Amino acid sequence: MEISDSYAIAFENQFVRIVQVTLDARRKPSHYVAASMPMVRVILESDHPRFPRGTTHYCESAQDDAGISSREIRVELKSPLRDTTPMKLDAVRVDPSRYKIDFENDRVRIVRLGFAAREKGMMVEHPPRVLVTITDVAVKLQFADGRTDERGAPAGVAGWLERETLLTENAREEPLEVVLIEPK
Numbered sequence: 586m587e588i589s590d591s592y593a594i595a596f597e598n599q600f601v602r603i604v605q606v607t608l609d610a611r612r613k614p615s616h617y618v619a620a621s622m623p624m625v626r627v628i629l630e631s632d633h634p635r636f637p638r639g640t641t642h643y644c645e646s647a648q649d650d651a652g653i654s655s656r657e658i659r660v661e662l663k664s665p666l667r668d669t670t671p672m673k674l675d676a677v678r679v680d681p682s683r684y685k686i687d688f689e690n691d692r693v694r695i696v697r698l699g700f701a702a703r704e705k706g707m708m709v710e711h712p713p714r715v716l717v718t719i720t721d722v723a724v725k726l727q728f729a730d731g732r733t734d735e736r737g738a739p740a741g742v743a744g745w746l747e748r749e750t751l752l753t754e755n756a757r758e759e760p761l762e763v764v765l766i767e768p769k
Contacts, residue, residue, distance in 0.1 A: 589615035591650070595658075596745050600768050601715055602661040603743045610654040619647055624661045625695060625766050627717045629741045631655035639719045641687045641695050641764055658717045658743045660766045662692055666713060669769075674750060676709035684709070687764070696765040700755035710750040712767050717743040719762040725754040 591614040596603040602620040610632065626642040632654040636642070676684040677696060683706055687695040700706065708729065723737040729750035737756075738744075755761045 589617065591615050592617045595743055598745060599664050600666060600713065601663060601745065601766075603715060603745070604659040604661065605743075606650075606655070606657045606659055608650050608653050608655050610652050614650040617650075619659075620661050621663045622646060622661070623692060624659050625693060627658045627660070627719075627743075627764050627766075629656040629658065629719075631657070639762065639764075641697075643688050643690070643693065643695070656741065658741075660715050660717075660743070662768050665692075666768055668713070668748065672710040672712060674708060674710035676711060679709050680707045684765075692769055694767040694769065696767065698761075698763045698765060700753070700761040702758045702760060703755055705754040706752055708750065708752045711746070711748065711765070713748050714746055714768075715743055715766040716746055717764040717766065719764060720760065721757065722761055722763060723756040724761070725756050727752040727754075 591607055593605045594602060595605050608614055623643060623645045626644060628636045628638060628640045630638060636655060677686055683699055685697045687697050718738050718740050721740050726734045726736060735756065
């Protein structure tokens with residue numbers, strides 16, 4: 586649902602609102618009110634040196650968007666998750682060479698995931714989360730129950746994924762990079 590030429594809601598549920606933001610420094614951005622705070626910003630493109638491509642920023646208050654050219658995904662954190670069952674195969678603990686924590690507090694964990702070309706990971710468990718693609722993505726997945734699937738998305742999109750246990754293989758000849766935003 587498009588709110589304005591600068592802000593478009595890509596997805597919303599009781600836990601998060603995902604907003605695609607496109608700002609032009611030469612134009613005053615239209616008025617936008619976040620559904621909730623805090624939020625996580627994932628920078629896809631920016632002309633500002635403080636916001637390089639692929640960086641993440643946890644924000645407790647609304648940002649002044651005037652005077653900046655950028656394209657980003659904002660994840661507004663709403664209600665806490667009810668399922669707090671500990672993960673036996675937590676990706677950060679099981680496969681720390683690929684899954685690295687960018688930021689963590691009592692509301693969210695932000696995890697950066699990277700795979701080399703054609704690299705295959707380990708069987709890991711993920712909580713409900715938002716996945717933001719920094720690069721183009723094409724993966725082969727094997728789930729704990731034996732099912733398989735192939736998924737892909739271009740760079741710069743975001744989506745909500747439920748809790749799952751899986752093994753990921755990068756199906757591309759280029760490295761893969763995504764950001765996982767895990768509400769708590």
